[in-house]
Structures are given as structure tokens and as C-alpha cells.
Amino acid sequence: MLDKIVSALKARKDLTGWSVRHVNSTGAQVYAVPKQVEARRGVDEEKFRIVVFRRSQTPDGSPAIGSGDVTILPGGDISAALDQAALVAGLVKNPLHTIPAKKSMPDVDLADREVKKDSLATLETVMSELRKNAAAQAGVDLTSAECFADIETTHFVNSNGIDAEQEATDVHVEFVLQSREGDKNTETHRELTRRRVSDLNLTAEVERRARYTRDLLHASPPPTWDGPVVIQNDALAIFLAGDGLTSTTLRTLSSASTKYSKVTPWEVGQSVFRGEVKGDPFTLWGNRRIPFGNVSNRFDAEGLPAQRVEIIRDNKLVTFHGAQRYADYLEQPPTGDFGTVELPAGKRKAESLLTEPYVEICMFSWFNPEPVSGDFSSEIRLGYLVENGKATPFKGGQLVGNMLDALANAYWSQETELIGNYMGPSTARFNQLKVAPT
Amino acid sequence: MSELKLPQAMAELRRGLPNVIAAGQEKAPYFAALLSSKQGVRMFVDNREEGVNEMPPTAGTVLTTFDGDVVLERAVGGFDKQEVEKGARELVSSATFDPNYKPEAKPERRGDFVSSMKIDPHSLSVQEKLDRCRELQKRIKALDERIVNARVGYNEGTEYSVFxxxxxxxxxxxxxxxxxxxxxVAGPDGQVRYDWLSKSGTGGMELLEMTDEDIESILKSSLGLLKAERIEPGEYQVISAPGVSGTICHESFGHGVETDMFLKERAMAAHFIDKTVGSDLVNIADNPAFENGFGSYFFDDEGQMASDTKIVKEGIFKRGITDLYSSEALDINRSANGRRQDYSRKAYARMSNTYFEAGETPVEDMLAQVDNGIYLDRWSSGMEDPQGWGIQVTCHFGREIKNGKITDRVFAPIGISGYVPKVLGSITAVGNEMYLEPGTCGKGNKELLPVASGGPHLLMRAPLG
Structure with missing residues (x-):
């Protein structure tokens, strides 16, 4: 069907450009409640996502271009779908821009052989590992779990000669641990997505969550705190790279589309911070080339090849990241999707960042800073007040601050790790943040 | 009500479903089929560009078996009869079922339903809808020289389903x-702030009119944010606007009473049935039949007809909201809350339109009771904690209340946190008018669905930060 779609697109004289993404996905899902499997599901999906471009004029006679998109399912009416997309493209009037040109695509490993071999059997093994690891932890019970595995192949073709394919897998695991003492009941909930089963690190994940769950039983109310706050591992990944639900401050303010919209005040060559940088200098890459990175790919949705792009160097903006269109508007090279948030290793050993007293935040309810200002007030699910050699767990209260101010006054560890959509220091010490009690 | 015109492939498959179900039920004690098609369009116009995009459509068939113990499903993309029949055969042939399970006998239910609309969005062309966006954008873009961009967005989503x-x-x-x-808007220091206002619902274009008052209000709030301060953390007397009330409701006695969470032993509310969870002014409901609610529907994805569920009555927790599996496992009456993100995902117990019911106090009378407090004006996000009963609701901004009047002093953002029964127990007045606001709700960080949350103004005490 892809060939028929491409032929139909080539035959149209009203289009100035087009692209097609043929996506085939197959997946398995297993859901468990405390004592049994609740549901097993198998899912198949195939679709053709088409974008077309047409030239036109604005009411004042300036040249314009518009795009229209449409998804065709197998057996769908190709001609009607293209007519609809072309109609829409003719209505939309934007300044002229190009579409990605043919370039070599890097090889980036994205698919797990285990998942490809038998996704349902792999999930049953993951579920069993999860149960085994939870059973090995004293004082906690696994009360629910969901495991998904997907295999997705994408064939991308556009009118500029790009013809590329990629295959990727995703494994998603979600589990809940609970702990009880008398009439007190606590829980932790963990969601993690990886390309490979072997990157789930279930033993370490379950061990860490079990410790948190037990500690929550003895959690105090939150302290009033204005000082150093340490964030590590997956909590740091969420702090810097977000959870994928909303755009983060770093991504929003460094976006070419946001710049074109006049929403970000950042300028290339200027500091991204509002005042003096008191901590380690800050450098940031957007990286789509990390093997088995959650947001890595060979090419993105418009066919731009994977790159590792330096966004910020030593506190100064190097480039805006963005699609071909916004890159054209800003007269800079296109970078494509952001990819993994990558920070360089710091200069300090992680243990040197744990000078007491400090507060460590291990779990947020939802760390969701306001994307343009960077201000945040996020409820704390679990933190520790560490002083006099003792770590006292607490729950509740809010971490209050501003993302940019926090980054301008932070120290970073030498030790690094790849966690989902984040690669960089495993420990950060933010020297001045507030915990507001409830 | 308009006549229902299903997409052709869906209508054809619907005619063949009795045979598929009869064949499935020869082996499985319960067999059901859901045909689901979701599609839509979104468009925007701002000072610099415009766009029209399709919402990625989904279309597929879910075949479900249940034997009182395990739900087995096969999800097939599209509505091809042969593929669906093949999926059904594979589903039942690969499974063993508990022969002793007898599903409860249900009365026959047949019917076609369409959302009530005065102006069906499908009756307008893309050009007409885009022009409406352009006209509104023209009205707002030049209101003040501090506006650096003004964006108007329009989304329409159409769901067809057959159960x-x-x-x-x-x-x-x-x-x-x-x-x-x-x-x-940009301040003299170049920093950009923004605010938004939306209209929405289940229905037609008549729900979307933006008045001059609406435009004036968003301009005032956007400019006010340029002078916003961070609030001094602490407990405050608070009046929540309807959207904020709704988000508190959604995160506390919405997520907290989804009965699949009872089954997973994840919900504190399971231990509070018929117990006090808030002040006796508190009444909370979930109602997919709420007229024009953004989360409204006629039947859920497991075939249960929409009806009102009273969750909290006069401060007492009465019952949760259910999907098929949890209602059977917990042996409680169904409510119409079995919903799926799309055909490729499982059904869970999910909210529809969830709200505090209106009380009797005009907002002016509430304000008169506050000497020093905060009017929480615009919610931006929330997160549930059904086990710990913690609240996190983030407000884009709030305004100072001084001596019974809202002042020009603005705080942003403001986080509300605290222990659910304590916050709900502190409610001392409930407004006499209620509104719903649209939202997208996840189960954790996935399974996104359209919902509405709302209520009246509430006067309470809450920790802010």
C-alpha cells in the first residue's frame, strides 16, 4: 500500500512536497493485581501518516506555504485522503520554508532482540522477575503491575528523496509496592520505559522502591528548609528531563518554534540564566544518537537524521533546537527532535555533594515546572532531612523554586548514568531551594 | 437529536457482530465486542503562523472474554470482518474458561445516540473553522502593546463507538x-508570561463563543502575571474558583475512588465507605450524562449506560466508580466508568465529569468572610495520591483577598498540598453556581482521556506554597 500512496503523491501536480510514514506496530500487554493476572492483551496496528505541502499566497499577495496531514489505515481510500490533506494545505498560509533533504541516516540501535523474538513470553518473564524481586524484599508487597512491550517499524519516504527505515522496541513496566505496620499503609508507584528488557534493572529498581516504601511508614511531616537540596538518579532525571507529559523549561526556552513565536527571551551567545552563576557551569546537549535511549531514533517524524546537538555551553545558548521549518525561519541548521537531555559529567565525586546538612528529594507527586518562567511548587512524596549523620524521611510539603535559578546554583557529580530520556550526572546538589511545609 | 451515521466500515461490521458474538460465546461464558473510532482536527492561529492538523486517528475492534476470573482481549486494528472473526477465533481457541461462571442476566439494550448539538462542527468546512480562529485572533492580538503573541486554538474530537x-x-x-x-505578554525585563481562557464541551460550535468580557479578563490576568510574586508558604484561607475546586475533587475523590485501585489495595477510600471524609457541605458526583460536559458519553466502553454516581453525600463517602472487572471482583454495582484511551488499551475505572455539587452561598458572601486570604483563580495541573490521600494541585496564579475584596496583588504559581480529609473538612461554604472545565486525565502518566472537572466556589483552609 505504501507504493500506491507514494505513486499517488508523485502524480499530484498541486503539491510542492510530501512525506509518508508507514508505521507497523505489534504489542503485548499483561496486567496483574495482587494475587493473579487480571488481563492479557495482544495489539496490532498499521497506519500510513501523510503530510503534504502546497504553495499559495497570503491575502496581500506574499508567497505562502501550508501543510495538511492525514492518516490512512490499511484498505483506506488513498485518493480521498490525499484530497483532504491537499485541501487543508491550501488553506493554511505560512511563510515559505523547505522540507528535509536526503542525508545519510546514522545507525542507532533501538530494538531489543528478546522483545522481537516473543513479546508476550518476554513480558511473562519480566512479570515473574518483578514478583521474585518484590518477594525478596522484607516488609513490602507487590500489589499491582502492568507490563507492555511494543515492536514498531517505521518506513519514511519524502519528496526530497529520503527513504529510510527503523525498528524500535519499547518495554514499559509499572508496579506498586506497599508496606503495612499496624493500621498504617504506605505505597510507592514506579513507571519505567526502556528500549531493552536488560535496561530495566528490576532488582535495583525494586530494592530502591522497597526501601522508600518502608521508610514512608516512618516519615515525619516536612521540615521548613531553605538551603542545599540533593536530587539523584531517577528523581534527577525527572527534574531535568521531565516525564514526557509536558514540555520542560529547558526544552521550551531553547526551542526554535518558541523563539519564532517570541515566547522565549533566550538569545544565541547570551547566558540563559537571569543572574550570576554561582554553581558549576551548565552545558546541555539534545541527543538522539544514544543506543537504546528512550527517545533516540535514526530519524524523526519529518525525516531529520539523529544528531547530538550542543544547545547550551558554559551557560550560554549555542543554538535553538527545532524542525526544518523553524530552522529556516531562524536561518539556522535544523536539529530535529530534541532527544535525550544530556549533561556532561561534573567535576566532583557524588559523595562530596552529600555534605550535611541537606535535604534529599527522592519522589515528587509530579514535578511539573511552569515551562516559560521555570517556577515550580511541587509536592514531595518522599524526602530525607540528612543531618548529624542521620537521614530522617519526610512526606508532604512542596519543593519551591525556579528551574533556571536552581541550575545556576548547582554542583554536579562525576558519576553519570542513562535513565530513560536523561543521560548525565547521577547526583546534583542545588545549593538554595526551599521546602515549604504543609 | 441528530441521526447517527457511523463510518461505513464500522456500520458494516456492526451488522455482522451478532454472529461473531454467538461464535465466541460457544466457548467463552461472556463475549463482547467494542468498535471504536476516534478522530479529530486541531488548528491554531497566532501572530506568526497558523496550522491545521489531524489528531492522530485510532480505529479498531476490541474483543473481550471474561470468566469471572481473567479478562482476555484481542485488539484488532480497523473493522475488517474477516480480521475480526479471525481475532475472535484465536482469542477463544487459545484460552480455557471457568465453566461455572454465569454472567448476570442483563435486560436487552439497543439504541443509537448522538451528542446534542445546535451547530454540528461537521457542518462547517475547515476554511470556516479556520476563519473563526483568525477572526478571534484579530480581536485579541492588538489589545495591548505588551502582547508579544496571541494564540487561538480550536480542537474538535469525534468518537464513534459500537458496543x-x-x-x-x-x-x-x-x-x-x-x-x-x-x-x-512581555515585561520591561523581557521576561514573558501568559494566561489562557477556554470554552469547551460535548456538543457543537455554539459552546465556544468568546465574549468581550472573556477577552478583557484574559488580558487583565496576563498583564497581572508580569508583577506576580511567589507566595509565602503557609496555611491560608482560600476561595477556589470552580476549575480549581474541580481539580481538587478530581485528584481526591475522583482518582481516589476508582475501584480498580481498591482491588489493587491502592485506595485509602476503600476503608472509608460510609465514613466522614469532609465537611457536611461536601457533595461529590461523577456523571457521564451531565449535559454538555467535556467528559460526557451515553455508554461506557464496556456497554454500561451513563448515569449519575453520588460519590460523597453530605461529607460521607458512599461509593466508588467502577469498570467491569473491579465491580465483579469486589461485588459492587456497576457505574458507567469503564473507559479506554483507545481500542489498543485496556479499560480501567475512569472518571467522566467529576464535580462538587453546588451549595447555597453566593461568592460575594464568601469573599465577605475573608479578611486575609487567597483567591485561587486558574488551575494548571494536579496529581493523585489515592493511597496517601495527599493533594497536589498547581494553580497558574492566585490573587490576594484583603478585607473581603480581591486586590491586584498576584501570586504565581501556587501549589496546594495537604491531606485530603483535612482540606475537605475545612470547607465552610459552598458556592451556589457550578461550572465544569475540560481536562485530560491520565492513569499515572498514561491512558489519557478527555474528562471534565468542576464545581462551585469553595471556601476552605489549605496549605499553599
Missing amino acids: ANSTSDLAQRIQRVHMLMVLF
Whole structure:
């Protein structure tokens, strides 16, 4: 069907450009409640996502271009779908821009052989590992779990000669641990997505969550705190790279589309911070080339090849990241999707960042800073007040601050790790943040 | 009500479903089929560009078996009869079922339903809808020289679904519309702030009219944010606007009473049935039949007809909201809350339109009771904690209340946190008018669905930071 779609697109004289993404996905899902499997599901999906471009004029006679998109399912009416997309493209009037040109695509490993071999059997093994690891932890019970595995192949073709394919897998695991003492009941909930089963690190994940769950039983109310706050591992990944639900401050303010919209005040060559940088200098890459990175790919949705792009160097903006269109508007090279948030290793050993007293935040309810200002007030699910050699767990209260101010006054560890959509220091010490009690 | 016109492939498959179900039920004690098609369009116009995009459509068939113990499902992309029949054969042939399970006998239910609309969005061309966005954008872009961008967005989503089992043959078209204005303003320091205002619902274009008052209000709030301060953390006397009330409701006695969470032993509320969870002014409901609610529908994805569920009555927790599996496992009456993100995902117990019911106090009378407090004006996000009963609701901004009047002093953002029963127990007045606001709800960080949350103004005490 892809060939028929491409032929139909080539035959149209009203289009100035087009692209097609043929996506085939197959997946398995297993859901468990405390004592049994609740549901097993198998899912198949195939679709053709088409974008077309047409030239036109604005009411004042300036040249314009518009795009229209449409998804065709197998057996769908190709001609009607293209007519609809072309109609829409003719209505939309934007300044002229190009579409990605043919370039070599890097090889980036994205698919797990285990998942490809038998996704349902792999999930049953993951579920069993999860149960085994939870059973090995004293004082906690696994009360629910969901495991998904997907295999997705994408064939991308556009009118500029790009013809590329990629295959990727995703494994998603979600589990809940609970702990009880008398009439007190606590829980932790963990969601993690990886390309490979072997990157789930279930033993370490379950061990860490079990410790948190037990500690929550003895959690105090939150302290009033204005000082150093340490964030590590997956909590740091969420702090810097977000959870994928909303755009983060770093991504929003460094976006070419946001710049074109006049929403970000950042300028290339200027500091991204509002005042003096008191901590380690800050450098940031957007990286789509990390093997088995959650947001890595060979090419993105418009066919731009994977790159590792330096966004910020030593506190100064190097480039805006963005699609071909916004890159054209800003007269800079296109970078494509952001990819993994990558920070360089710091200069300090992680243990040197744990000078007491400090507060460590291990779990947020939802760390969701306001994307343009960077201000945040996020409820704390679990933190520790560490002083006099003792770590006292607490729950509740809010971490209050501003993302940019926090980054301008932070120290970073030498030790690094790849966690989902984040690669960089495993420990950060933010020297001045507030915990507001409830 | 308009006549329901299903997509052709869906309508054809619907005619063949009785045979598929009869064949499935020869082996499985319960067999059902859901045909689901979701599609839509979104468009925007701002000072610099415009766009029209399709919402990625989904279309597929879910075949479900249940034997009182395990739900087995096969999800097949599209509505091809042969593929669906093949999926059904594979589903039942690969499984063993508990022969002793007898599903509860249900009355026959048949019917076609369409959202009530005066102006069906499908009756307007893309050009007409885009022009409406352009006109509104023209009205707002030059209101003040500090506006650096003004964006108008329009989304429409159409869901068609057919549910069939041995006693049901139901079909519906749910039409959702949403119009949004966002004003970005810059201060003398170059820093950009923004605010938004939206209109939405299940229905037609008539729900989306933006008045001059609406435009004036968003301009005032956007400019006010340029002078916003961070609030001094602490407990405050608070009046929550309807959207903020709704988000508190959604995160506390919405997520907290989804009965699949009871089954997973994840919900504190399971231990509070018929117990006090808030002040006796508190009444909370979930109602997918709420007229024009953004989360409205006629039947859920497991074939249960929409009806009102009273969750909290006069401060006492009465019951949760259910999907098929948890209601059977917990042996409680169904409510119409079995919903799926799309055909490729499982059904869970999910909210529809969840709200505090209106009380008797005009907002002016509430304000008169506050000497020093905060009017929480615009919610931006929330997160549930059904086990710990913690609240996190983030407000884009709030305004100072001084001596019974709202002042020009603005705080942003503001986080509300605290222990649910304590916050709900502190409610001392409930407003006499209620509104719903649209939202997207996840189960954790996935399974996204359109919902509405709302209520009246509430006067309470809450920790802010």
C-alpha cells in the first residue's frame, strides 16, 4: 500500500512536497493485581501518516506555504485522503520554508532482540522477575503491575528523496509496592520505559522502591528548609528531563518554534540564566544518537537524521533546537527532535555533594515546572532531612523554586548514568531551594 | 437529536457482530465486542503562523472474554470482518474458561445516540473553522502593546463507538469541541508570561463563543502575571474558583475512588465507605450524562449506560466508580466508568465529569468572610495520591483577598498540598453556581482521556506554597 500512496503523491501536480510514514506496530500487554493476572492483551496496528505541502499566497499577495496531514489505515481510500490533506494545505498560509533533504541516516540501535523474538513470553518473564524481586524484599508487597512491550517499524519516504527505515522496541513496566505496620499503609508507584528488557534493572529498581516504601511508614511531616537540596538518579532525571507529559523549561526556552513565536527571551551567545552563576557551569546537549535511549531514533517524524546537538555551553545558548521549518525561519541548521537531555559529567565525586546538612528529594507527586518562567511548587512524596549523620524521611510539603535559578546554583557529580530520556550526572546538589511545609 | 451515521466500515461490521458474538460465546461464558473510532482536527492561529492538523486517528475492534476470573482481549486494528472473526477465533481457541461462571442476566439494550448539538462542527468546512480562529485572533492580538503573541486554538474530537454482547447493541457519536485563547505578554525585563481562557464541551460550535468580557479578563490576568510574586508558604484561607475546586475533587475523590485501585489495595477510600471524609457541605458526583460536559458519553466502553454516581453525600463517602472487572471482583454495582484511551488499551475505572455539587452561598458572601486570604483563580495541573490521600494541585496564579475584596496583588504559581480529609473538612461554604472545565486525565502518566472537572466556589483552609 505504501507504493500506491507514494505513486499517488508523485502524480499530484498541486503539491510542492510530501512525506509518508508507514508505521507497523505489534504489542503485548499483561496486567496483574495482587494475587493473579487480571488481563492479557495482544495489539496490532498499521497506519500510513501523510503530510503534504502546497504553495499559495497570503491575502496581500506574499508567497505562502501550508501543510495538511492525514492518516490512512490499511484498505483506506488513498485518493480521498490525499484530497483532504491537499485541501487543508491550501488553506493554511505560512511563510515559505523547505522540507528535509536526503542525508545519510546514522545507525542507532533501538530494538531489543528478546522483545522481537516473543513479546508476550518476554513480558511473562519480566512479570515473574518483578514478583521474585518484590518477594525478596522484607516488609513490602507487590500489589499491582502492568507490563507492555511494543515492536514498531517505521518506513519514511519524502519528496526530497529520503527513504529510510527503523525498528524500535519499547518495554514499559509499572508496579506498586506497599508496606503495612499496624493500621498504617504506605505505597510507592514506579513507571519505567526502556528500549531493552536488560535496561530495566528490576532488582535495583525494586530494592530502591522497597526501601522508600518502608521508610514512608516512618516519615515525619516536612521540615521548613531553605538551603542545599540533593536530587539523584531517577528523581534527577525527572527534574531535568521531565516525564514526557509536558514540555520542560529547558526544552521550551531553547526551542526554535518558541523563539519564532517570541515566547522565549533566550538569545544565541547570551547566558540563559537571569543572574550570576554561582554553581558549576551548565552545558546541555539534545541527543538522539544514544543506543537504546528512550527517545533516540535514526530519524524523526519529518525525516531529520539523529544528531547530538550542543544547545547550551558554559551557560550560554549555542543554538535553538527545532524542525526544518523553524530552522529556516531562524536561518539556522535544523536539529530535529530534541532527544535525550544530556549533561556532561561534573567535576566532583557524588559523595562530596552529600555534605550535611541537606535535604534529599527522592519522589515528587509530579514535578511539573511552569515551562516559560521555570517556577515550580511541587509536592514531595518522599524526602530525607540528612543531618548529624542521620537521614530522617519526610512526606508532604512542596519543593519551591525556579528551574533556571536552581541550575545556576548547582554542583554536579562525576558519576553519570542513562535513565530513560536523561543521560548525565547521577547526583546534583542545588545549593538554595526551599521546602515549604504543609 | 441528530441521526447517527457511523463510518461505513464500522456500520458494516456492526451488522455482522451478532454472529461473531454467538461464535465466541460457544466457548467463552461472556463475549463482547467494542468498535471504536476516534478522530479529530486541531488548528491554531497566532501572530506568526497558523496550522491545521489531524489528531492522530485510532480505529479498531476490541474483543473481550471474561470468566469471572481473567479478562482476555484481542485488539484488532480497523473493522475488517474477516480480521475480526479471525481475532475472535484465536482469542477463544487459545484460552480455557471457568465453566461455572454465569454472567448476570442483563435486560436487552439497543439504541443509537448522538451528542446534542445546535451547530454540528461537521457542518462547517475547515476554511470556516479556520476563519473563526483568525477572526478571534484579530480581536485579541492588538489589545495591548505588551502582547508579544496571541494564540487561538480550536480542537474538535469525534468518537464513534459500537458496543455489542449477547443482550446489547449500542452505538454513539460523541462530539467534543474546545476553543482556547492564550496571551503572551512581555515585561520591561523581557521576561514573558501568559494566561489562557477556554470554552469547551460535548456538543457543537455554539459552546465556544468568546465574549468581550472573556477577552478583557484574559488580558487583565496576563498583564497581572508580569508583577506576580511567589507566595509565602503557609496555611491560608482560600476561595477556589470552580476549575480549581474541580481539580481538587478530581485528584481526591475522583482518582481516589476508582475501584480498580481498591482491588489493587491502592485506595485509602476503600476503608472509608460510609465514613466522614469532609465537611457536611461536601457533595461529590461523577456523571457521564451531565449535559454538555467535556467528559460526557451515553455508554461506557464496556456497554454500561451513563448515569449519575453520588460519590460523597453530605461529607460521607458512599461509593466508588467502577469498570467491569473491579465491580465483579469486589461485588459492587456497576457505574458507567469503564473507559479506554483507545481500542489498543485496556479499560480501567475512569472518571467522566467529576464535580462538587453546588451549595447555597453566593461568592460575594464568601469573599465577605475573608479578611486575609487567597483567591485561587486558574488551575494548571494536579496529581493523585489515592493511597496517601495527599493533594497536589498547581494553580497558574492566585490573587490576594484583603478585607473581603480581591486586590491586584498576584501570586504565581501556587501549589496546594495537604491531606485530603483535612482540606475537605475545612470547607465552610459552598458556592451556589457550578461550572465544569475540560481536562485530560491520565492513569499515572498514561491512558489519557478527555474528562471534565468542576464545581462551585469553595471556601476552605489549605496549605499553599
